[in-house]
Amino acid sequence: MTERILGPAHPTSAAMSALRPLFLGAVTFEPDSLLGRWQERNATRTLPHCVDQLDAAGAMDNLRRVTGEVEAGRRNMWFADSDVYKTLEAAAWQLGRTPDDAELRAFLDTTAALVAKAQGEDGYLNSYFAVDKPELRWRKLHWSHELYCAGHLIQAAVAAARAGVGAQLVTVARRFADLIVERFSVVDDVDGHPEIETALAELYRVTGHRPYLDLARRFLDLRGHGLIDGERFGPRYLQDHVPVREADEVAGHVVRQLYLLAGVVDVAVETRDDSLLDAARRVWADAFGAKTYLTGAQGSRHRDEAFGDPYELPPDRAYGETCAGIASFQANWRLLLATGERKYADEMEGALYNVIAGSTAMDGTHFFYSNPLHLRTGHDGSHEDAPSQRLPWYSCACCPPNLARLVSSLSGYVATTDHGGLQMHLYAAGTLRTTVDGADVRIVTRTEYPWDGRIELTVTTDAALTLALRIPGWASGALVDGAPADVRDGYAEVRRDWSAGATVTLELPMPARIVRPHPRIDAVRGCVAVTRGPLVYCLEQADLPGGVTLEDVRIDPAERLAEGQSPDVPVTLTARGSVEAPASEELYGAGAAGPGEPVELIAIPYFLWGNRTPGPMRVWIPVATTE
Template identity: 45%
Template sequence: MAAMDTPTTTEETDRRHESVTRDNGRASKGPITPITPITPSTPLTPITPVAPGSGRLRPLGLDEVRITGGFWARRRHVNATATLAHCHDWMERVGWTGNFRAAAEGRSHRDRRGREFADSEIYKLLEAVAWQAAGEPGGDPGGTPGVDVTELIEAVVSAQHPDGYLNTAFGGPGQQPRYSDLEWGHELYCHGHLIQAGVAQARARGEDELVKTARRAADHVCATFGRGGIERVCGHPEIEPALVELARLTGEQRYLDQAALFVDRRGRGTLADPEFGRAYYQDDLPVRQATVLRGHAVRALYLAAGAVDVAVETGDDALLAAVERQWEATVARRTHLTGGMGSHHRDESFGDDFVLPPDRAYSETCAGVASVMLSWRLLLATGEPRYADLAERTLLNVVATSPADDGRSFFYANTLHRRHRGGPPSGDTVSPRADSGSRAPWFAVSCCPTNVARTLAQLPAYLATKDDRGVQLHQYADAEITTFLAGGHRVALRVRTGYPSGGNVTVRIGRSPDRPWTLSLRVPAWTDGATAWLTGPDGTRRAVPPGTARVTRVFRPGDEVRLDLPMTPRWITADPRVDAVRGTVAVQRGPLVYCAESVDLPAGRDVEAIRVDTSAEPEDGPHGDGGTVVVPGELTAPDGVRAAPWPYRPLGGLPAARSAEPAGIVLVPYHSWANRGPSTMRVWLPTTTPTTTPTPAPTSAPKPRTTDNGR
């Protein structure tokens, strides 16, 4: 390395699949070092939902990263000004907020409203409000327009039992006893969301009554489910990551120990066998033995996130490796093109390997949120960019798809093929979870709106990290970043980008120490097969493959590093083992998946009439900004396929006559579909000629045939 006073530049690129040496300095299991004591009105740093004590990367807090414009700034603004109040208003309307007063007054058996897990929605709203305000300059973490946080907290506090138990569905006069239905009661799940709300409030404001209430609830859980207590688990994981984060906040070892107990107890058959099988709530195999995520998708992902937290804080490399293997197998065989997870409507679960039907894709919004939670934790633990790749895909194509442009209606499930237009849901009643071609304002099971709200609120915390060498950018948005490097050296960065529709990312140095440090930028995996370019402060431009591009030098104020990513639309084909999409292709531009909508077709035509021609490449629409993509193809005439009494025919038989006309098919970003009213939609598009995909070689020679007599 050159002398400190001589500016030098080193540009290095780590390929995506190169092995990453883990930090062997992870703390071994032992007491967590307490951080800043909790004092009233004193925020705790870092102001971030996940603050691991070890690992490869350290997250930057909401006080260090501010999103200033573009795609995500618009959505966070809508979240702050519309979605949070919308969630609060609906929970008032359906009676969920009133459940706490009813519990405090002993009338829950008569007056309680909503499902057994309704308490958790109030907790997620409180968490979202804390993170949203903490990420706004000059924002008051104590409130947001349309949400009286003080009143909500007072109601929650009033319902807590003297021993710390808090649930409005169990344990009161005339109700089922506490923990009498661990399979479906969601009591520990609700406690987990209460604790996460308390952690958010503590990090955003300092200790208040919500924080104290959350700690009392955690103490109750430890006393009740610790060694010698109830040696079972909750049917819905969530308490595990919550307890670990509380341990990180307070330095209390017992919370970490209890989280580790819950992780180790899972898969031991302590829950009753449900109609869906024990895999539904991951009670079929211990976490360390499982090879792929299975069962209810949200449950599986929350459990995996908690297992990563436990592994990182206890130095359990074997547990971390087990979750990494599960993530790899799930991404390779059980994940939709959008990053969505979950193929079964009946039990909201993962399907078998490669069972990914687009028209039956469940891809629950909450599973998308949980997937981002897991990927973020794995990124912090290992530093591997593949985890940020999946988080990006999921954020842009699942999480961003759920809320409408106005932030007041949502998709619960995220199908990839909508066959029937349907009508708009009623604005006055709750809707079924997955039964509409339009977003609904509220659901009988409304876990997704508040999950979207808290994810958008904490989004700045997912953009960047740091380590002893410098700063890493993982997600791209207009942002201002200020942090301190090792030795207390302050760094200030300004990021400008047109992402995700534009591929240019420019990082301008505002402040830098007079010593070398490293700025790292993720080069997304989707650039494979194209060329991304990195330009350093000295003007040198070079091609960079997928992975991490690094610039190491003594930066000066005004220096710029520019990453140019290829945004040409391209055809995507699936692994031939995904039977449901054989003979079809999809289109992706940059990180965004595109779809066809019936509103862009001539009158009387539907998405079922589309055939695309893959002999020519997709092109940007007339504005060239990614708002639309146009693909060559044809549209079958409304009467172009004759009705047949039987939909099957001998191979080689003449197909029904078909008339079609050439057409340029307009596609829009998948996240924007159904914002123009009810429509049909599809992501995977049939081709005018059969697509060719490699056929896997047979694994063995066929066995000889035998007759009934064994010959």
């Protein structure tokens, strides 16, 4: 039964966890819902595309070099094994939902066999260090990504074990994990790229083998004591500048920091370590208080793919790596489970519908690596580090398979339970089936969310169930069955006799809103953004009259935003603005021409930008001149 498969980050029964996730198959999205279409596109387009690209780009051949099946030179990044493992994880989650997919099962089984053949006699597995640099095995952990790759292998095995597929993959991962425990339990070494910590914690959850969890905790305790060679970017880049329990700010490479945060929470809840959880909450507050873009993207520095200073959030230079959005979603999920606090679910939703959704084209086979909030007129998008349009693959291809593994498991993040209660965190049309205190629960959700804030939930159960409905932070004036919602800690709790079935209607008002930035965000001072519900909107050059340059457009924030639609966008937003072209081409001192010609501005959801034609785009819009 697919509905009995555990999903990602499922704490053990003894864990310090406020909420319990549902089984992976407990939620089924309606095929015509936004999330349902996304998950179907992932299954039929994105995941097969990733499988094909593993061969086309050389990641599979890198492993075949280890087995002697291929003699050609290595291709792509030295850590490209992780692309294989993330795709395997995506395949395992997908097979957990659709077990009859013979082609996908064949990919998983044949790839697991290749990985097993490439594994060394002692359990070691890494194509780069096995063939190209065997003398450096375990000797350059600050850049080697050996434990990072091992972590993704373990995550794939965890998904396979939970889905009941890929037994050989599980065997391979455990052999490697046992070797890692044997070596790293007695030496003071830490990997430069966190990932192994959450992987080992998850492997412990699957196997009950305590040494995996103990080593994960040891890695956390060793970090921050200067054990990693900072080399090019220094210890902050590697989160090795302060002990984990003493940290009070995010620092350095964003994906590394957020993967570390996920591991901190996993270990904290399994070991019931309040000091670790407190540290996680502190660094989260720093990240989301002053270092996160409106779209949920993180990382303002291209040079080292890193967090910037507080309020350093330039829209055109935003790095906003897709993997960082995914890591943010995963870390927030773990914090939500640990604490039950709405703010983590709010951040999950914001990242999901904006930076994560925007990273993939509507064809499911083209992707952004970085996700800016402003693409300038004249931008040189010829380099893959900052392209003008989504690309089918990258030399560092971490993002596409990362997207595939998240979306294939997306139904596992919708709801949770606790004693006597069920909490709805993400809203999508579909059906939920689970048990609460031993009683069967069935919930049918009807909604057009996120386009419409009306959500009808028909609940049937004999349990004395408390249904908790998340009221997003942006939703003012929410109604439950027509009356003002009684919101406590971010959730409206509903208690009924559900035995004959009862329908609850939640209405989340979704007026279009003008959002102003914090005054310390210098890069967007004098600008506003447009949002509606959980969606951030943007302007595209494609919607402007001919001859108008996007950077010359201004918006009048005092005018009402009108809702409309187009064939491909259920809800567009129209604003009044003006075109204020510069008075001359003089670079300095030219000034603006003053109030210009009126123009109608059509905004579309940020996640849909770039699907029509490459061209300029911006989220933060300068305010019209008034004098």
